[in-house]
Amino acid sequence: MTIPFTALVNSLPATTPFVGPETIERQRGAIFSARIGANESAFGISPNALKAMQDSLINSSWYADPESHELRQALAEKHNVSMDEICIDSGIDTLLGLTVRMLLEPGQKAVTSLGAYPTFNYHVAGFGAQLVTVPYNGFHEDPEALIAATKSHKAPLVYLSNPDNPMGTWHGAATIDQMINEVPEHSVLLLDEAYIEFADRPIAPAIDTSNPRVIRYRTFSKAYGMAGQRIAYAIAHKDLISGFNKIRNHFGLNRVAQIGALASVNDNAFIPAVRAAVSKSRAQVMQFASELGLYAEPSFTNFVAVNLESADRAKAMIEHLADNRVFMRMPGVAPLNSCVRVGLGSESEFDLFRDVFKSGL
Amino acid sequence: MTIPFTALVNSLPATTPFVGPETIERQRGAIFSARIGANESAFGISPNALKAMQDSLINSSWYADPESHELRQALAEKHNVSMDEICIDSGIDTLLGLTVRMLLEPGQKAVTSLGAYPTFNYHVAGFGAQLVTVPYNGFHEDPEALIAATKSHKAPLVYLSNPDNPMGTWHGAATIDQMINEVPEHSVLLLDEAYIEFADRPIAPAIDTSNPRVIRYRTFSKAYGMAGQRIAYAIAHKDLISGFNKIRNHFGLNRVAQIGALASVNDNAFIPAVRAAVSKSRAQVMQFASELGLYAEPSFTNFVAVNLESADRAKAMIEHLADNRVFMRMPGVAPLNSCVRVGLGSESEFDLFRDVFKSGL
Numbered sequence: 037m038t039i040p041f042t043a044l045v046n047s048l049p050a051t052t053p054f055v056g057p058e059t060i061e062r063q064r065g066a067i068f069s070a071r072i073g074a075n076e077s078a079f080g081i082s083p084n085a086l087k088a089m090q091d092s093l094i095n096s097s098w099y100a101d102p103e104s105h106e107l108r109q110a111l112a113e114k115h116n117v118s119m120d121e122i123c124i125d126s127g128i129d130t131l132l133g134l135t136v137r138m139l140l141e142p143g144q145k146a147v148t149s150l151g152a153y154p155t156f157n158y159h160v161a162g163f164g165a166q167l168v169t170v171p172y173n174g175f176h177e178d179p180e181a182l183i184a185a186t187k188s189h190k191a192p193l194v195y196l197s198n199p200d201n202p203m204g205t206w207h208g209a210a211t212i213d214q215m216i217n218e219v220p221e222h223s224v225l226l227l228d229e230a231y232i233e234f235a236d237r238p239i240a241p242a243i244d245t246s247n248p249r250v251i252r253y254r255t256f257s258k259a260y261g262m263a264g265q266r267i268a269y270a271i272a273h274k275d276l277i278s279g280f281n282k283i284r285n286h287f288g289l290n291r292v293a294q295i296g297a298l299a300s301v302n303d304n305a306f307i308p309a310v311r312a313a314v315s316k317s318r319a320q321v322m323q324f325a326s327e328l329g330l331y332a333e334p335s336f337t338n339f340v341a342v343n344l345e346s347a348d349r350a351k352a353m354i355e356h357l358a359d360n361r362v363f364m365r366m367p368g369v370a371p372l373n374s375c376v377r378v379g380l381g382s383e384s385e386f387d388l389f390r391d392v393f394k395s396g397l
Numbered sequence: 398m399t400i401p402f403t404a405l406v407n408s409l410p411a412t413t414p415f416v417g418p419e420t421i422e423r424q425r426g427a428i429f430s431a432r433i434g435a436n437e438s439a440f441g442i443s444p445n446a447l448k449a450m451q452d453s454l455i456n457s458s459w460y461a462d463p464e465s466h467e468l469r470q471a472l473a474e475k476h477n478v479s480m481d482e483i484c485i486d487s488g489i490d491t492l493l494g495l496t497v498r499m500l501l502e503p504g505q506k507a508v509t510s511l512g513a514y515p516t517f518n519y520h521v522a523g524f525g526a527q528l529v530t531v532p533y534n535g536f537h538e539d540p541e542a543l544i545a546a547t548k549s550h551k552a553p554l555v556y557l558s559n560p561d562n563p564m565g566t567w568h569g570a571a572t573i574d575q576m577i578n579e580v581p582e583h584s585v586l587l588l589d590e591a592y593i594e595f596a597d598r599p600i601a602p603a604i605d606t607s608n609p610r611v612i613r614y615r616t617f618s619k620a621y622g623m624a625g626q627r628i629a630y631a632i633a634h635k636d637l638i639s640g641f642n643k644i645r646n647h648f649g650l651n652r653v654a655q656i657g658a659l660a661s662v663n664d665n666a667f668i669p670a671v672r673a674a675v676s677k678s679r680a681q682v683m684q685f686a687s688e689l690g691l692y693a694e695p696s697f698t699n700f701v702a703v704n705l706e707s708a709d710r711a712k713a714m715i716e717h718l719a720d721n722r723v724f725m726r727m728p729g730v731a732p733l734n735s736c737v738r739v740g741l742g743s744e745s746e747f748d749l750f751r752d753v754f755k756s757g758l
Contacts, residue, residue, distance in 0.1 A: 039609050039636050040553040040583055045499040048643040056648075058462035077458045089454050093447060096657070097438045097622040101419040126487060126627075129646050138406040155648075162644045192401040222401055248400050261458040264652030266487075275400050282409040283523045285490050287417075287516075290651045291625030296457070 044142065044164045053154040057363040069361040070388045072379030075201065075231075075339055077261035079313050079380075081296070082306040085262070088299035089292050100291035107294055108269075110301045117271055121245040123280040124297075126266040126289055128230055128253045131280070133159045135251060135270075136193065138279045139224055140165040145191040149177045151202070151369035153228065156195050172372060175203045175333050175341060179215040186223050194219065197228035199235060202367040202377050204335030209241040216241065219249040224276070227252050230268075233259035233307050234314050235336040248273040256293075258338060259310050260300045265293035314338050317380040324390060328397065333375070341367070341375040350376050356396035362389050405503065405525045414515040418724040430722040431749045433740030436562065436592075436700055438622035440674050440741075442657070443667040446623070449660035450653045461652035468655055469630075471662045478632055482606040484641040485658075487627040487649055489591055489614045492641070494520045496612060496631075499640045500553050500585055501526040507554040508546045510538045512563070512730035514589065517556050533733060536564045536694050536702065540576040547584050555580065558589035560596060563728040563738050565696030567600050574602040580610040585637070588613050591629075594620035594668050595675050596697040609634040617654075619699060620671050621661045626654035675699050678741040685751060686739075689758065694736070702728070702736040711737050717757035723750050 057074065061067050072078075104124040112119045125131050132155060140146060142164030148156055150169035160167050168189050170181040177200050186194040196215070199206040207215075212227070219225045227250055232240050243252060255268035267289065270280065300306065321340040325332035331343040344350045350366045353376050357364050362385075366376045381389065418435065422428050433439075465485040473480045486492050493516065501507060503525030509517060511530035521528050529550050531542040538561050547555040557576070560567040568576075573588070580586045588611055593601050604613060616629035628650065631641065661667065682701040686693035692704040705711045711727045714737050718725050723746075727737045742750065 038582060039634075039640070040500055040585065041640055042499060042502050045640055045643055050639060050643055052463065052642075052647045054463070054648070056460065056463040058466060059464055062466060071459070074460055076460065081455075081457050086454060086457075089457070090451060093450050093454075094442075096442050096447075096450070096625045098432070098625045099417065099435055099437065100625055102413065102415070102417040103420055105419060105423060126649055126651075127646070129648055133646060138403060139401055141403050221399060224401065264457045264459045264461055266649060266651050273400070278411060279400070279402055279406055281413075282406055282411055285488070285494060286413045287415070287490055288487055288627060290487075290627050290654060292653065293651060 048161065051158070053158045060358060060363065064358065066361060068363040070381055070385035071363045072381040072385055072389060073363040073365040073377070075258065075337070075379055076263050077258060077310070077338060078382045078385065079261060079310045081261040082300045082303040084303040085260070085296040085299040089296040092292050092295045096292070098291055099287050100289040100294045102286040104289065104294055107298045107301070110298055111269060114301060115243050115271060117243060117245050118274065120274045121271060121277055123270045123277045123284065124289060125268065125284055127257060128228060128255050128268045129155050131253055131268060131270050132156050132226065133162070134280050134284055135226060136160055136163045136165065138283060139192050145189045146193040146195065147182055147185045147189065147191045148195040149182065151367050151372045152177065152195065153197055153201055154368065156226070172203070175372065176200070176205045176207070179207060179211060183215060183218045187220050190222055192223055193226060194223060195226045195228065197230065198239065199231045199336040201231065201337065203341050203372060204333060204337040204339055206235060206239050206336040208239050213241040216247065216250050223249065225250045229253060230255045230258050231337040234311060234338050236315055239336065243271055245271065245273050248276060251276060256297045256300060259307055260297070262293065262296060262300070265296055266290060267293040267297045314380060317386070320386065321378050321380065328394070339377050339379045342378050343375045345374055347373040350374055353393070353396050357389070357392055360392040362392050409522065412519070414519045421719060421724065425719065427722060429724040431742055431746035432724045433742040433746055433750060434724040434726040434738070436619065436698070436740060437624050438619060438671070438699060439743045439746065440622060440671045442622040443661045443664040445664040446621070446657040446660040450657040453653050453656045457653065459652055460648050461650040461655045463647040465650065465655055468659045468662070471659055472630060475662060476604050476632060478604060478606050479635065481635045482632055482638055484631045484638045484645065485650060486629065486645055487651065488618060489589060489616050489629045490516050492614055492629060492631050493517050493587065494523070495641055495645055496587060497521055497524045497526065497554065499644055506550045506552040507556065508543055508550065508552045509556040510543065512728050512733045513538065513556065514558055514562055515729065533564070536733065537561070537566045537568070540568060540572060544576060544579045548581050551583055553584055554587060555584060556587045556589065558591065559600065560592045560697040562592065562698065564702050564733060565694060565698040565700055567596060567697040569600050570602040577602065577608065577611050584610065586611045590614060591616045591619050592698040595672060595699050597676055600697065604632055606632065606634050609637060612637060617658045617661060620668055621658070623654065623657060623661070626657055627651060628654040628658045675741060678747070681747065682739050682741065689755070700738050700740045703739050704736050706735055708734045711735055714754070714757050718750070718753055721753040723753050
């Protein structure tokens, strides 16, 4: 069989960044009763968005506006930037793929933290570039070490999520601002702010699109509760955005998602309500861990890393949870993998999780 | 400004394969009353799909199954292939992008017809490969010339849509089968069958996934009326599908679209009803053209190419239609661009089109 794959694709392993809960359900022959492993929101979607999407389904035969004009207009207003400083696409994953493709030549390097978001790594490998990792500082990503590695490797890309996935930790605006200022001239910082709306207090530095050394990524997948709709955006200097527009799939966006996102942006009441609910739910997990004598890392996301002090214990716990119909994940790499990542679920999911978790200790 | 774009992205022009109707509406400050330019279906979606999608919106916070297991299962059964011979993604555009990425090294060549689907060309350019074009034979793509060019240029890829967009013409199964048999060993035929369900009689050759020289592309965008949902699939030898799985965005699919597509596949009554409606509607366009003394090319798609005998006349007609709130497109390249492409619309869209078209002759 001589399929003319590129040398790169021939060299790639058959991997996926994550195994989906449905795959585990099929392997186990049982449906999960609690789905708290994929950082999906348990706090619904904006009623305005739901209504708008319901109304738009009947027009499913129409392609979405390839310029996402109205949505970019609303987001530009929200973030006080220009429309040509925003690129919409079907999820941060898609935007990260485009970013790697447009900024990394094969063989060049991208810097990230060891154990950070695997899909970024997947794209770096997928376009033939090389990953450089720096360790977490405890359970926090280490901006200074990331910048140092970027400089020493002359890496065109450096990735940081703030707040962080999989640990839920964060840095304040001043720290991130300092990191942005130190991005060297040959590089761009990919600042993944997928979880930013969950932060108890503002931690996002001011958006400065005059600086071509940073791309900000925001999504409707997390606080907006629309992961299944696949819609997110990048905010950056207009020259960077013009790069996305040269290579993106202009007709790749789901029209219903586009309409739902617009309705979400215009629903000013929704995110504060989600933030309050998440904050309360997070406190319950912290309290629960504390009662069990376990360390839970303070989080600004919709999940909490709870430390079981050993990778084997954490792994056994994930298995035990799955055996009892609770879908949860854990960080993939040492030393983070002494923790399990407790997603914030509905009340009934949390009740089930608590019982199962206790019985597995 | 020193943005570290790759040399390739720096060299790419700022183009889009198509201008969306919304862009034209914004330029003109007026909404179209007939939208018959983007080959979108005017014949609705399966009621089962609509219901399933309505019911699933409330779970928008969940990612789609990254393996699309149930949908691949249903499609495998439908096409009598194995599940690992199918790859689902967000539209044929996305699948063509992945195909180019996995089978074309920069600088290698892809063969297509001069004036055929621009988004394929966009991806070829976007991954740094080169396009080789062969002329249409009249208003038909020319399988023999395509194969000859594939051989002489040692091109890893050759693209053909059957039925053809933008002309609506087709080749029968025997001709396509012969083309498949002649694909040289270093090459893969990309057989885009986006419009196949509209054909009045079966023209698709039997699917043979033991042959690694062909990838079949099918979509829910056209006959299934779900263009805005962005879901399509490739059928191919499992080694080719494993290539897609190495580089695709595993969590890139819209969950509602996935659910809608599954309901569509299982609705056996829907496509025959659409086919009948399309056939009738096509006959009306042919009849209308004939009454005006114009040549309309017989079509197996949801549009009809009507020949105005000169590119200037065709262009003026598209402008005149837009001036009167009818969105229509025309082939982009000579000699096809003496035609306008009349999309099949609703009854009221067709009525408006007829009046405006006549007044523009």
